[in-house]
Amino acid sequence: MPITPNQGPSGGGTLVTITGTNLSGTTAVHFGTRSATSVTNVSPTQVTAVSPAGNGAVGVTVTTPGGTSNPVSFFYVGAPFKQSLSPATGTTAGGQTVTINGTGLATASSVAFGANSATPTVVSDSQITVTAPAGTAGSVGVTVTTAGGSNNGLTYTYVADPTLTAIAPTSGPASGGTSVILTGTSLTSTTGVTFGGTPASFGVLSDTSVAVVTPAGAAGAVDVVLTNEAGSDTLDEGYTYLAGPDI
Template identity: 45%
Template sequence: MAPPVLTSVVPNTGPAAGTNPVTLNGSQFTGATAVLFGSAAALSYTVNTPSTITATVPPGTGTVNVTVRTPAGLSNTVAYTYAPTPTLSAIAPNQGPTSGGTSVVLTGTGLTGTTAVTFGGTPATSFTVNSATQITAVTPPGTGSVACTVTGPGGTSNSVIYTYLAAPALTALSPAQGPTDAGAAVTLTGTGLTTTFAVHFGAAPAAFTVVSDTTAIAIAPAGPAGSVPVSVTTSGGTSNSLAYQRVAPPAI
């Protein structure tokens, strides 16, 4: 009787905790008395046919040699690698609009071979594994604060928090008119203004100060007489616009 021959283990990587199923392919498996991962016995195994065995991987670390033992002897070895559990330490930026589409960078360890990135259980629109310590992902649509995790051969990571921000809304400008010269202070009232990073009067950017989530004060830039739309942009997107009227000085 010939000893068993092992040709592959599928998949050939898995979590350090073990308990995952693998399929061993080869020949002469009938009557197998042991399946070993290094020196550790498989938690369980079933000889399906003379050429396939399904086994449950025991816990382990690093790369080990898998072998099959039968009454005819011990097989050759095939490598199996215990992958580290991925960890996440940061996500940047950690907030964005509810519509999704934000490119974020996930930083951590053990990210090689990542098969899934989720935001509150929803798969990322897309992702790219840049290295063992970095992934770039595009956020799906969502609301509120959600847990972001990655899954790979080593299992599922801890979570980092990503917050979906509603788009800002403007309800009032005070005053709603001013001179064509620069320098008039205008109070913007609305909601979701905390993360404002731009205020525009038409296409012209304005200097501004965020007072609260509902109030910002902008300095109107110079411009021609007439109506100009005012809007704010935050991490949650760009607001509706309100009209600001520039009034020409009286002719002398």
Template identity: 50%
Template sequence: MAPVVSSVNPSTGPTAGGTAVTINGSGFTGVTAVKFGSFSASFTVISTSQITATSPPGAGTVNVTVVAASGTSNGIAYTYVAPPVISSLSPGRGPTSGGNTVTLTGSNLSAATAVRFDTSPAVITGNSPTQVAATAPAAPAAPAEVTVTTAGGVSNPLPYFYIPAPTISLLSPDKGRLSGGDSVTITGSNLTLTSTVRFGVTAATGVAVNSDTQVTANAPSGSGSVTVTVTTPGGTSTPGLGTAYYTYLAAPAVGSLDPSSGPALGGTTVTVTGSGLTYTEEVRFGSVPVPFTAVSDTQIVAVAPGGVPGPVTVVVSTPAGTTSGIPYQYVT
């Protein structure tokens, strides 16, 4: 009585062959050959109900048969699967913390069983004949070889680059006008691939990467104190030790001087009253900068320099702008 084949496991394998296939059935006595289509396979008879065979190279779907002195068995289908090929990764880089979705595009990607970043497995979240979506595992900042495995074997590798997270250590200036528009230099590390700079939740304009340690951007309009963040493929920076905060200031204004006049020899202590004066950077009498102390947001004490008899204009400058002038009179 001819042998009978009831199942083969696995029922698929790569076109290159070499897959260990278990053949289950009965009547496996006096077996002389195991064939995948018309090609003979090397085999070992385990028992009268089981044979292990190594698939030869092939293509398409073929019948697996067992040949014995008593005859040839029925055939059970075995499908050769073309090897997977990946042509691109999107994105091709990401944070060392992993967790981002990477799409592998190529061919023969159906029924992917594994995606690996070097030796680390990724979680497969989507699959089609031309694409596999996977969640990148965490890894150190370095290139990793990405491969996909199907019944057809392991694909060619493509490089994926793990990028360290950006950091910010300094903003200059760290204060500016409510209306925005001030150019801010951001100093830190891992800034080369900066794509977005945000002041709070608002994206800055005019972002320019100067080096891996420096980026410039134009502050958007805003108010109060906000966190400045930089985003790269390595992630988004986190503020540390107050170094990544930007404060919006109301424009300064001056309402009065006390006294509003003094001797031409100078040396008079003048109290400047107004608003938005806390962060005063400069006080000028005419074209002359003078010593001063910002007492509060509404008051500055300055020392008038010498001058010629007559009026001069006093102005106050802060990161939010310069006041309109108020007159001070030099007298003989």
């Protein structure tokens, strides 16, 4: 006498289908010692019922005027618990492989990043991996759904590619040390700034501006490149190193 599905959340509420013979006139379905709700005698070979709350593995029996059937196993699954995810940020284009650690993850069937869902790969009961779907810039809640229910509480942040629109001042001595301001968009998560390929020290002022101290460089125009966790943008020949006087 098979039962489908054979597992569900410990809180109950799973609609199961029980298949067998001589099921006409079913009067009760029990999950262990607890009675199922919404029992429906579909046919002489099929009964549906909604599982009550429970824990662990229990025997499911069907009772008819002819007696009580042999038990078939049903497994109650606890709700998942998430402890961490890594990395916690990624590009709005999606595609980042995210690892989620916790407990009760063996039956994970979906992971939602805000309103967008993806199918995970189960590594073990304590770990799953999932490819982040595309999303809009900002933070979203991450929800894992398993046979035991759903759990959220972790946050993933989508980062847009940066854009550079201006630099001021646009020139300074080749010895470096000039304070400049880069302006643009999506600059909050800036991870690096280079002048002609040479890294510069910087500080994020806001999502639209970054303060930078120019490194030393050879006289002439150089590209200015800003990188964040999603990508990079370039001001072509955006800064000019000026040669010092020679007498």
